[in-house]
Amino acid sequence: MELKLVRESAEGKPKKTDIKKVEAIVEKGNGTAIIYFDRDNSHKDLIALGEHFENSEKSFYMREVRYGLNDNDYMYEVHVL
Numbered sequence: 176m177e178l179k180l181v182r183e184s185a186e187g188k189p190k191k192t193d194i195k196k197v198e199a200i201v202e203k204g205n206g207t208a209i210i211y212f213d214r215d216n217s218h219k220d221l222i223a224l225g226e227h228f229e230n231s232e233k234s235f236y237m238r239e240v241r242y243g244l245n246d247n248d249y250m251y252e253v254h255v256l
Contacts, residue, residue, distance in 0.1 A: 176220050181211035181250045189213035194227060201255045206233070211240075212251040221251055228255050 178197065179189035201208045212221065225235040236254040 176223060178220060178224065179213040179215050181213050189215055194224065197224065201228075201233070207256045208254075210253045210255070212253060214247060214249050214251070216251060221253070224253070 176194055178192050178194070180192055182189050197210065200210060221237055225237060228235045234254075234256040236256075238252050239249050240252045241249045
């Protein structure tokens, strides 16, 4: 599964990552992390990511963060504990 991290600027392109790199980010944070994903990710992939961490006996919380008035001004915030 290919995931995209949040863009650093409105005109920028999102950085691509995979589930192994996301796991490394979580482990680097002593088993907890807050990660921001780009709006271009499919909701289905993010739900699959949550199921992956829940199967690993970790808590997973995801929400949509809106930062502007346009419909496309949002990102996904993911908490893994």
